[in-house]
Amino acid sequence: MKAAAEVMGNGGMGSAYKAVMENGAVVAVKRVREMNRVGKETFEVEMRQLGRLNHPNVLPPLAYHYRKEEKLLISEYIPKGSLLYILHGDRGTDNAALNWPTRLKIIQGIARGMAYLHAELNSIDVPHGNLKSGNVLLTNDFDPLLVDYGFIPLVNPSHASQTMFAYKSPEALLQRQVSPKSDVYCLGIIILELLSGKFPSQYLNNTKGGTDLVLWAGTIVREDVPASILDPSITEGHKAEMLEMERMVRLAAELIEADPDRRPDMKEAAKRIEEVVAAADACRKQTAGASSVSHTALVTGGAPRTGSITERSRSTGDNNSFAIS
Structure with a gap:
């Protein structure tokens, strides 16, 4: 995944970045720490479940990237902040x-x-x-x-x-x-x-x-x-x-x-x-x-967001990165 990124913040769960993708899309990327004990299959099952969520007050992941040493969650960038x-x-x-x-x-x-x-x-x-x-x-x-x-x-x-x-x-x-x-x-x-x-x-x-x-x-x-x-x-x-x-x-x-x-x-x-x-x-x-x-x-006298995580790999051929369609 190639993108120009700037740090938005660091928290207990990991670091968050604002990233501009090669196609110009602006997204939020969260690098999640402390998941090294989680296997790829377990991680993917959980991500697919989260990706199927559809509610106007819930921001689901758009995509994810899995490697043993790092796990990334990509979601819509919300400029107003927290x-x-x-x-x-x-x-x-x-x-x-x-x-x-x-x-x-x-x-x-x-x-x-x-x-x-x-x-x-x-x-x-x-x-x-x-x-x-x-x-x-x-x-x-x-x-x-x-x-x-x-x-x-x-x-x-x-x-x-x-x-x-x-x-x-x-x-x-x-x-x-x-x-x-x-x-x-x-x-x-x-x-x-x-x-x-x-x-x-x-x-x-x-x-x-x-x-x-x-x-x-x-x-x-x-x-x-x-x-x-x-x-x-x-x-x-x-x-x-x-x-x-x-x-x-x-x-x-x-x-x-x-x-x-x-x-x-x-x-x-x-x-x-x-x-x-x-x-x-x-x-x-x-x-x-x-x-x-x-x-x-x-005088007179306030979009539902839709989508599900699929197993389609990106055009880079990286079988560890998956997107929502």
């Missing part, structure tokens, strides 16, 4: 656009994508395994796209426990166990991150820095002051939807319960998020309608 960067690193127009309706749209899209992954990848212990704001990309319309999912069967267990966010869940830290409910915990963290605008200390290995959103959420829900966690920039201009914001805070607190048995499953979590979104939309329309009536009285 939710992590836009929420915490970008103080420009993209950050300013993260008002309440936009953040709610992002939460809804993440939940829909996660529910889909849990339905389609139900043979994997933790279908995503590494859900965090750095692994949510945003389109130009602020639709979220999930990436870096489905890797748990491929990554060396010792490395997974150190780098994948599902292993920061209470059951993983205390009992060294993960399950689909570990993904639910991660969803709760990312919702609180969006609602508060704060960087979670849970993302850090030593938890020094950031904000302990688990402790904060537990405290404000017990004290019945859920609104105190909200980022002031999302409440401004949306006071009428405060009840829906508080409902989302309480739901997020359920998703991060220390006991996984007390958390809803992903399907139920997504359903309840849809209910909050519907209520917020109805409230917004009602408020807009009332405003329109008032004004009249005064």
Whole structure:
């Protein structure tokens, strides 16, 4: 595979590059580390499964390259970048656009994508395994796209426990166990991150820095002051939807319960998020309608991506590189 590439970032799972292919196509290439114990057949089976995924909030691989010493995943390049960067690193127009309706749209899209992954990848212990704001990309319309999912069967267990966010869940830290409910915990963290605008200390290995959103959420829900966690920039201009914001805070607190048995499953979590979104939309329309009536009285007196991984090798004759058609 020949391409001109620039480094986009380095993470626990490997390095990511923006690459321009010989035909001019711009793609994202992830060089995945810590998969040396995975055989070619196992790797290809998993990649084909991921390549068949088709959901507007899930970014599937376009192609892959396997060699014993390196494994590459190629996907569509999303120029806006990650939710992590836009929420915490970008103080420009993209950050300013993260008002309440936009953040709610992002939460809804993440939940829909996660529910889909849990339905389609139900043979994997933790279908995503590494859900965090750095692994949510945003389109130009602020639709979220999930990436870096489905890797748990491929990554060396010792490395997974150190780098994948599902292993920061209470059951993983205390009992060294993960399950689909570990993904639910991660969803709760990312919702609180969006609602508060704060960087979670849970993302850090030593938890020094950031904000302990688990402790904060537990405290404000017990004290019945859920609104105190909200980022002031999302409440401004949306006071009428405060009840829906508080409902989302309480739901997020359920998703991060220390006991996984007390958390809803992903399907139920997504359903309840849809209910909050519907209520917020109805409230917004009602408020807009009332405003329109008032004004009249005064005057008059958001592509599904398709494709499946095939075994067609590239024109180079490299039998280790495969593309989607």
